[in-house]
Amino acid sequence: MTIRRASHLGWCFGVRDAVGDARAAASQGPITILGDLVHNPAVVESLRKEGVLTRHDPADIATRRVLITAHGASRARLRQLQDMGLEVQETTCPLVHKAHAALDALVRQGFHPVIVGQRTHVEVRGMSEDHPGCDIVLTAEDVDGVEQRPRFGVVSQTTQPLGLVLGLVDRLRARFPGSEVVFRDTVCQPTKDRQAAAEQMARDSTVVVVVGGRHSHNTRRLVETCRAWCARVHHVEHALELEAGWFRVGDRVGLTAGTSTPDEEIEGVEGRLRAMAMGMEVGDVQGVGVTGLGDRG
Numbered sequence: 001m002t003i004r005r006a007s008h009l010g011w012c013f014g015v016r017d018a019v020g021d022a023r024a025a026a027s028q029g030p031i032t033i034l035g036d037l038v039h040n041p042a043v044v045e046s047l048r049k050e051g052v053l054t055r056h057d058p059a060d061i062a063t064r065r066v067l068i069t070a071h072g073a074s075r076a077r078l079r080q081l082q083d084m085g086l087e088v089q090e091t092t093c094p095l096v097h098k099a100h101a102a103l104d105a106l107v108r109q110g111f112h113p114v115i116v117g118q119r120t121h122v123e124v125r126g127m128s129e130d131h132p133g134c135d136i137v138l139t140a141e142d143v144d145g146v147e148q149r150p151r152f153g154v155v156s157q158t159t160q161p162l163g164l165v166l167g168l169v170d171r172l173r174a175r176f177p178g179s180e181v182v183f184r185d186t187v188c189q190p191t192k193d194r195q196a197a198a199e200q201m202a203r204d205s206t207v208v209v210v211v212g213g214r215h216s217h218n219t220r221r222l223v224e225t226c227r228a229w230c231a232r233v234h235h236v237e238h239a240l241e242l243e244a245g246w247f248r249v250g251d252r253v254g255l256t257a258g259t260s261t262p263d264e265e266i267e268g269v270e271g272r273l274r275a276m277a278m279g280m281e282v283g284d285v286q287g288v289g290v291t292g293l294g295d296r297g
């Protein structure tokens, strides 16, 4: 059994910087993050131990300082927090700011705003709260429910797979051939890199392991991408979830991880996979669940 990492995987610079900012802020005194800084339970727990509280409703914030996550907030939300007398610190990724700016510019130019993304995701809420009446689409059915407008201005949530986004933009154009449809590609480069690397790796693997939080949107997207190319794909949050029965002698195991997955978790999973592979090499099938070893002496 061989193990190979995708060429791009794990924490992106935006999440890395946000976690660093949160740690630095916590060292100055108690602080609350509005929403999950990253969709990774181990990271959230380690930040909690360092004094970073997580709250989902501004009314529940009991500290003087509040932190905005890497995926940003609307101007309306920032104003609300400031009006509550809170000191607001943003860890918003520059690529999320870029997506907000692209949508703002389209609206200023007279386009009806359309966001390709998950309605409940903090980044999409952040963009849509500043543009009430915008359309939010994620499926073909969503596009089919959009009302006709003369001009549509489309942006994407930064962590959507570009192929999905382009497909929905094409569908919008096909549905309203008489309308002007302008698309600004706001999918972030780390997401593109991880998606492309995951696809390339999954095409050449017999099994794929994707490491990341179950609530992590971009990790789940990586799982979907890998499933398009590989029949045996497993999503784990940490090494202890790996099951020996998933692997066989001769497997080419591909490893990838979402943008919110810290290096230690990737290394933990890779280390356990290597231990399993080593067990197969020496014929130590105990606890490994290897098949096909009958003639190995």
Ligand code: SF4
Binding pocket: 012, 013, 014, 015, 070, 071, 093, 094, 095, 096, 158, 159, 188, 189, 190, 191, 259
């Ligand atoms: S996934 Fe992309 S947009 Fe989000 S924090 Fe990372 S680099 Fe920034």
